[in-house]
Amino acid sequence: MTDVTMTVNGLPRSASVPPETTLLQLLREQFNLTGAKLGCDVGDCGACTVIVDGQAVNACLMLAGQADGRQVLTIEGLASRERLHPIQKTFENSGGLQCGFCGPGVLLSTKALLDENPNPSTQEIRDALSGNLCRCTGYTKMIEAVQEAARRLREESPAQLTHAQI
Amino acid sequence: MDDKTKVLEREQLDIESLRESDVDLRLPAVVPREPYPIEPLAPDARQQTRAVGQRATRSDGRLHGLGQTRYIDDLSFPGMLHARIKRAGIASARIKRIDTSAAEAMPGVMAVLTGKEIPTNSFGPSFQDQPVLVDDLVFHAGDGVAAVAAVTEQIANEAVAKIVVEYEPLPAVLDPVAAMREDSPKVHAPDSNIYASKVIRKGDIEKGFAESDHIFEGRFSTQMIEHVSLEPHAAIADWDANGRLTIWATIGRITLARSDMARTLKLPMSRIRIIGTVVGGNFGGKNEITQEPALALLSKKTGRPVKGVFTRGEEFTSTTTRHPIVMDYKSGVTNDGRIIVRQIRLVLDGGAYCSWSETTLGKACILAPGPYKIDNLVAEAFVVYTNKTMTGAMRGFGAPQVCFAYESHMDDIAKALGKDPLEIRLLNAFDEGSPSPTGQVLHSVVVKESLRKAADRFGWEPRS
Numbered sequence: 001m002t003d004v005t006m007t008v009n010g011l012p013r014s015a016s017v018p019p020e021t022t023l024l025q026l027l028r029e030q031f032n033l034t035g036a037k038l039g040c041d042v043g044d045c046g047a048c049t050v051i052v053d054g055q056a057v058n059a060c061l062m063l064a065g066q067a068d069g070r071q072v073l074t075i076e077g078l079a080s081r082e083r084l085h086p087i088q089k090t091f092e093n094s095g096g097l098q099c100g101f102c103g104p105g106v107l108l109s110t111k112a113l114l115d116e117n118p119n120p121s122t123q124e125i126r127d128a129l130s131g132n133l134c135r136c137t138g139y140t141k142m143i144e145a146v147q148e149a150a151r152r153l154r155e156e157s158p159a160q161l162t163h164a165q166i
Numbered sequence: 167m168d169d170k171t172k173v174l175e176r177e178q179l180d181i182e183s184l185r186e187s188d189v190d191l192r193l194p195a196v197v198p199r200e201p202y203p204i205e206p207l208a209p210d211a212r213q214q215t216r217a218v219g220q221r222a223t224r225s226d227g228r229l230h231g232l233g234q235t236r237y238i239d240d241l242s243f244p245g246m247l248h249a250r251i252k253r254a255g256i257a258s259a260r261i262k263r264i265d266t267s268a269a270e271a272m273p274g275v276m277a278v279l280t281g282k283e284i285p286t287n288s289f290g291p292s293f294q295d296q297p298v299l300v301d302d303l304v305f306h307a308g309d310g311v312a313a314v315a316a317v318t319e320q321i322a323n324e325a326v327a328k329i330v331v332e333y334e335p336l337p338a339v340l341d342p343v344a345a346m347r348e349d350s351p352k353v354h355a356p357d358s359n360i361y362a363s364k365v366i367r368k369g370d371i372e373k374g375f376a377e378s379d380h381i382f383e384g385r386f387s388t389q390m391i392e393h394v395s396l397e398p399h400a401a402i403a404d405w406d407a408n409g410r411l412t413i414w415a416t417i418g419r420i421t422l423a424r425s426d427m428a429r430t431l432k433l434p435m436s437r438i439r440i441i442g443t444v445v446g447g448n449f450g451g452k453n454e455i456t457q458e459p460a461l462a463l464l465s466k467k468t469g470r471p472v473k474g475v476f477t478r479g480e481e482f483t484s485t486t487t488r489h490p491i492v493m494d495y496k497s498g499v500t501n502d503g504r505i506i507v508r509q510i511r512l513v514l515d516g517g518a519y520c521s522w523s524e525t526t527l528g529k530a531c532i533l534a535p536g537p538y539k540i541d542n543l544v545a546e547a548f549v550v551y552t553n554k555t556m557t558g559a560m561r562g563f564g565a566p567q568v569c570f571a572y573e574s575h576m577d578d579i580a581k582a583l584g585k586d587p588l589e590i591r592l593l594n595a596f597d598e599g600s601p602s603p604t605g606q607v608l609h610s611v612v613v614k615e616s617l618r619k620a621a622d623r624f625g626w627e628p629r630s
């Protein structure tokens with residue numbers, strides 16, 4: 001068994017798991033965070049996307065041990081009790097999610113993109129979401145939602161924008 | 167009798183007086199209503215409703231975005247076991263021997279199930295030709311041979327690898343056109359491989375071809391396509407001690423699933439409860455049962471809830487797909503580009519089992535001539551068994567395949583006649599009131615406007 005300790009959605013979490021346990025299994029089965037989904041188990045579909053130390057990763061391809069000591073953000077940590085994250089709000093408004101199975105992964109890929117690039121071009125959004133397959137929406141509404149979320153986030157924190165531009 | 171009535175009346179009076187007793191304490195229960203809307207609630211055809219132009223959001227969109235939607239794989243129950251199915255891996259064979267002893271001996275394996283243990287080992291929406299787990303003959307490589315329930319998914323995987331199956335390979339039929347021949351091996355012997363057909367006739371094609379200035383022929387074919395819904399097929403079965411079965415399943419048709427479960431398990435329908443959960447993408451691929459009877463029997467054997475989730479690989483080999491169709495078109499055209507006669511033959515590759523093939527066959531056949539005014543028509547369609555993954559419902563039920571064929575054929579005709587592809591379509595397309603290939607008079611026909619608008623929007627330049 002391997003002991004792992006990490007920060008998940010801002011809280012310290014630890015578990016003792018077999019060494020072959022993936023980060024996805026750890027989150028879903030040990031921490032009961034079922035937002036990240038198992039779609040293909042080979043890193044193709046992106047339904048398992050979570051953010052580790054600011055980077056969007058496929059949790060099905062990362063071992064739990066590799067996330068030891070790191071910061072993990074899952075979809076459950078995106079909204080606060082007070083309000084939805086602007087990305088969640090704009091995806092809801094624009095109809096960017098239909099069956100919703102790819103949703104948590106898409107939203108976290110978007111978050112990782114917008115944290116790094118507050119004003120992405122359509123092509124940059126497409127590139128950032130290229131690892132997240134969706135079979136319902138045709139992506140158009142998703143891209144609109146990302147653009148709208150980017151706009152709202154820029155309005156919210158002009159300071160952050162200048163910082164990122166430097 | 168009269169006394170009894172009186173007693174009842176008295177009781178009712180008492181209740182009524184009780185109801186009235188606190189009337190002074192109450193607030194007016196009902197706010198005076200607005201007058202009922204006088205305008206009709208159901209609009210006439212083409213009339214603008216109040217909903218048009220309004221924004222609407224999905225009622226479940228917020229939960230999706232929060233990651234709080236519970237799909238099957240997000241549910242678990244105390245003591246729940248994980249099931250895995252052993253796949254045949256051979257297209258056509260007779261099973262000589264199945265040895266499950268090594269799997270059963272593994273610690274953590276709670277039950278193993280083979281096809282022989284299934285009360286009625288066949289199901290299907292129109293023909294009941296699909297076994298839950300094959301027991302004698304293997305019909306395609308994705309067939310399930312045995313199922314295992316274990317305390318973890320990993321143990322279930324290892325147990326499945328330890329099941330030994332000996333096969334006697336049999337000749338396989340892989341080409342749908344060859345499968346139609348008399349001398350072809352039969353997938354479901356002694357029945358013919360052609361298991362459904364449809365013919366549409368209109369006018370006189372011999373006269374039509376005699377009057378044509380040009381005759382064009384072409385063969386078009388499409389490939390097998392999997393739906394690839396992001397959520398794999400998943401279900402949880404719980405057979406309780408009272409002999410009642412609850413199934414949580416990613417199924418779009420829960421009543422059909424219930425009757426199929428009743429049939430395969432020989433269980434009265436009243437003892438089966440199907441809970442259709444949020445489905446992570448269906449597209450036609452989740453319209454019938456797959457592993458559910460096997461999960462139910464594993465649950466019965468173990469007395470525990472059993473969950474089964476297909477791997478992405480199983481999604482491709484062991485669930486329904488879109489029909490590949492071989493489409494032969496022959497059209498007679500006048501010098502000015504009018505199509506006056508068309509003869510079509512469709513051969514649908516049905517795979518190993520019928521599934522929704524009959525529906526697909528019908529729709530493909532009716533739509534095969536295309537949205538064009540053609541007076542003389544024959545469209546024949548056949549669906550045949552092959553030793554491949556079964557084909558079934560998928561968005562459009564055969565319409566996209568024939569659309570590819572008739573539009574490709576149209577382009578070939580336009581090119582050969584030196585005509586603009588748009589112009590030849592506008593010349594032949596349906597008008598308001600045109601009869602469809604089956605004689606239905608069509609209304610709200612906007613195909614020409616749509617074509618013109620589309621051509622305008624993407625800047626189509628006439629080609630010749």
